[in-house]
Amino acid sequence: MAETLIQIGIVGCADIARKVSRAINLAPNATICAVSSRSQEKAAAFAAANGLPLSAKVYGSYEAFLEDPEVDAVYMPLPTSLHLKWAVLAAQNKKHLLLEKPVALDVAQFDRILEACESSGVQFMDNTMWVHNPRTAAMANFLNDTQRFGNLKSVRTCFTSAADSDYLSRNIRVKPDLDALGALGDHGWYCIRAILLAANYELPKRAVASYEPVVNKDGVILECGASLYWEDGKVATFHCSFLGNLTMDITAIGTRGTLHVHDFIIPYHEKESSFLAGTETTFDDLVTGWAKQPIKHTISTDLPQEALLVKEFARLVSEIKFKNSKPEKKWPTISRKTQLVLDAVKTSIERGFETVHIYE
Template sequence: MKQSINWGVLGDAGIAKKAVIPAIKRANNANILAISSQKGAPKQTAVEFNIPKAYSSYEELLTDPEIDAVYIPLPNALHKKWVVEAALNGKHILCEKPAALNSKEAEEMLAVCDQQGVKFMEAFMYQFHPQHTRVKEIINSGEIGTVKQMNSAFTYLLDLTAKNIRLNAQLGGGSLYDVGCYCIHSILSILEMEPLSVYCRGNIDEESQVDLTVQGTMTFPDQVIATFSSSLEQYPVNQYEVIGTKGKIIITQAFRPDKQGGEGKLIVVTQDGTREENFVADQYRAQIEHFSNAILKEENLNESNQHTLKNMRVMDACFRSLCEKKSVEVL
């Protein structure tokens, strides 16, 4: 039986070099076999990370019979095209978030993957850190009572004068696509519900026409409310809190604990006092091992794919709300 998955990477993007390629090399069931770039320097990256093969086009990599799975860190607007191409070439796909520009694109991508018998997963690496499993355990224990609200924020400071794909509307730039998707994903995952409606307000840059900041409110069944904030122009924050009738849980490094050596901190506040729980994990490695294992064991990833679709539908509603400047239903 095959023991490991051979990976290829489409594009030598920063996130690939800083996080995902090193994670593949750390994983116990994965090998990095090839990298390709149509604009960058694949040979230089191949030498830097000791990658056996370097291709000057994505097509060359996708037709390599030795490659089992590909990681796609391309700009958001290119995800659909290259996910479809990878699927048609029989490659399993780990695609950077957000999976697509809208839910229609995501549905079409997943349909092709299903038709071609390949696995697809959206690269929300944060979910593989054990702190989130612990949050659900505490909620289910009843310690913080009935959950009434969740607040999530992911913000950072981007150089708004530099050339950056995050400031390119045609490539799917903006804070909602870049970091707001994490906030929404975490809310749906922790609450295990879908919102009925959303209302968003934002700061749209006049020159680039991308959203620099978005603040949103979601209404859920049972009078549960969630808020989120995403920004490319605010002091760095990546946390969420879950508030119940008896207490609350705060995750201080919700999405990028890897920037703190993989350490996540969970704070529980109730009438009985405050306590902290610390967790250390390699979330990028865990993501690679999870997906590689799903391929090796032919596991069903339908639940993950359904979460991708739900997340995109909420994001669709957020963009409609920003445009219409009113609360809209999640379709």
């Protein structure tokens, strides 16, 4: 079994890398073989603090790390502004790529990353964890069931979190030279992905940003929203913010049913999560209550969703490495669609909340 473990290295010691290193340790088909930072000391401290195997190599240089032939794949939690340079170099060095979201500053940059991955025949996946939770598959089954849910009419998503003063002044997500997309890139990414999931990944045709987003002194978005429109009449809205109490909601309304989720990004419980599904819900005769109510569906899992993400990523890498399979195109396609919508919303804000058309 040890010979078949996918050897994953970590590029950068961001805080989220703590969570992903634990996920790699939990995944049955992967192991951490190396970690790199801009300094040897920081990489060594990360390895010691996060239970990395004693065999894991420690690098004080990204370049040297990416040249290591024993590294099969890399997890890259670097600031978004650094993705293009280092993701392309990772792909050129034949490393399969698990990239933190947002994947790029815009779709043009992301296309260059994808081109490098395709040229080298390596797998790409972004680190959107919640879509790998088995609850998400159950939700998708309900949303795509025309007998229970019907046809999608509208979706509303929201992800807010109350950042403290230290976060709002020092975190990379509020720095224009590091993560210039701010709350739109971080929280909005999840909202857009949830909308696309509800629409079975059909791209909307138009995006209109909500008026007056909140920005910091450097012009980085701290709070914003948008509406999305499809040609068949579907509509979606989302709101994302670093300035509101923690909320992670999806409401999807169909012609026959409704889906509600209140913890879609990070479940209330690590190994158990739920959603509400209502089909042809109705009032009672006197309209004093609900005669038919939504049903709570609870799904359990042996592994947390981030470990399931790593497990799937490592499975795809293993198929390529040991069975000469081709990279799975599903994940880069979904990432690109998410980036396209994000770009359209950003453009709408920059153009004074004009309608922006979205093209594949």
